[in-house]
Structures are given as structure tokens and as C-alpha cells.
Amino acid sequence: AAIRVLVFGAALRTGSTNARLASLAAGLVADSGAEVDLARMRDFAMPLYDGDVEDAEGLPPGALALSERIGQCHAFVISSPEYNASVPGPLKNAIDWVSRVRPQPFKTKHALLLSSSPSMIGGNRGLWALRVPLEHLGTRVYPDMFSLPRAHEGFTDDGRLAHPGAQERLAETVSGFMRLVCADVRFVCLHRRWYEF
Numbered sequence: 068a069a070i071r072v073l074v075f076g077a078a079l080r081t082g083s084t085n086a087r088l089a090s091l092a093a094g095l096v097a098d099s100g101a102e103v104d105l106a107r108m109r110d111f112a113m114p115l116y117d118g119d120v121e122d123a124e125g126l127p128p129g130a131l132a133l134s135e136r137i138g139q140c141h142a143f144v145i146s147s148p149e150y151n152a153s154v155p156g157p158l159k160n161a162i163d164w165v166s167r168v169r170p171q172p173f174k175t176k177h178a179l180l181l182s183s184s185p186s187m188i189g190g191n192r193g194l195w196a197l198r199v200p201l202e203h204l205g206t207r208v209y210p211d212m213f214s215l216p217r218a219h220e221g222f223t224d225d226g227r228l229a230h231p232g233a234q235e236r237l238a239e240t241v242s243g244f245m246r247l248v249c250a251d252v253r254f255v256c257l258h259r260r261w262y263e264f
């Protein structure tokens with residue numbers, strides 16, 4: 068069976084540069100031979116986490132749907148904006164809801180973190196913040212990350228990165244990540260032990 072990778076754009080707005088970066092990364096993941104599941108935050112509507120809601124109604128359908136999509140993949144890629152030097156509220160809220168699902172789907176998954184922002188830092192500080200809950204949940208977050216600065220002018224009309232060096236670095240980051248994912252999945256298959264999905 069093919070290696071499956073969920074590629075997730077974490078911003079809600081229609082014109083999101085992170086959705087564009089996620090699409091571009093999805094193409095690069097597919098180039099490595101993996102099966103891609105491209106998704107966006109807005110596909111998974113959910114209320115703010117509230118223990119009373121969880122007690123009364125269980126997990127909201129959006130959180131269950133996202134959890135299922137994560138559960139079906141070997142690895143995931145998130146492209147997220149940075150809000151006030153940290154993780155955007157909707158993404159943290161989604162992580163909190165999904166962390167309540169058992170078996171907890173983030174555990175043992177590989178993750179690659181991407182960001183884009185109109186700033187010169189490209190939203191990179193938010194990715195350091197995003198590592199914390201993901202690593203807490205047992206996700207194997209890839210050490211290298213990619214942040215696209217000046218994202219509002221960062222794309223060509225055909226969806227590639229306008230700066231050739233940036234395009235090359237993104238491709239290298241994705242292929243390095245996929246090499247690790249493939250090696251790990253092969254190791255697990257070789258030893259006849261399976262991920263919990």
C-alpha cells in the first residue's frame with residue numbers, strides 16, 4: 068500500500084497563502100510517490116473547546132472527521148500562519164479537540180511544518196510554538212521547517228514560489244521529510260509491526 072500523507076492548510080480565509088503553500092507542498096509530496104490527502108481548516112468546522120459540550124454531546128463532527136483523516140495517514144504536513152508570534156487559535160482549538168479522541172491520532176505520526184506570512188520572517192516563530200503541542204502528543208516533528216516570507220508576492224501565476232532559491236529549498240525540505248517517512252514505514256513493515264490505524 069502507498070504511503071499516505073495529509074497536507075493541511077491551517078488558515079480559514081479564502082485567499083490563504085498557506086493554502087497555496089499547502090497545495091504546492093502536496094504536489095511535491097505526490098512527486099515522491101506518496102498518496103496525498105489535501106485538506107483545509109475550513110473543511111472541519113468545530114466550536115471552541117468546552118468540557119461541558121464534550122460531556123453533553125461528545126466530540127463535534129468536524130473534530131471526528133479531522134481525527135479520522137489524521138488516523139488514515141502515515142504523516143502530515145501543516146502550513147500555518149503565525150498569529151502574534153504563536154499558533155492561530157483555530158488550529159490550536161482543532162488540536163485540542165482531536166487530542167481527546169482515543170486512540171489519540173497524533174501519536175507516532177511524522178509531521179512537517181510550513182508557514183507563510185507577509186512578514187520578513189515568514190511566520191517561523193509560530194512553527195516553534197506549534198511544535199510544543201504536537202510533540203507533547205507524540206508526533207515526530209521533522210527538525211527542518213520551511214517558512215515563506217513576503218508571501219503576498221511569493222507565488223508565480225502557476226502556483227510555484229517566485230524565488231527560485233525558495234522553491235528549491237521547499238522541494239529539498241519535502242523530499243528530506245519523505246525520505247525519513249518512507250524509511251520509517253518500511254522499517255515498521257519489515258518488522259511486521261503496524262501503526263495504530
Ligand code: FNR
Pocket residue numbers: 078079080082083084085086147148149150151152153183184185186188189190
Ligand atoms: C497576523 N499576522 C502575523 N504575521 C506574522 O508574520 N507574525 C505575526 O505575529 C502575525 N500576527 C497576526 C495576528 C493576527 C490576529 C492576524 C489576523 C494576523 C499576519 C498573518 O501572517 C497574515 O494574515 C497571513 O496572511 C495569514 O496567512 P494566510 O491567511 O495568508 O494563510
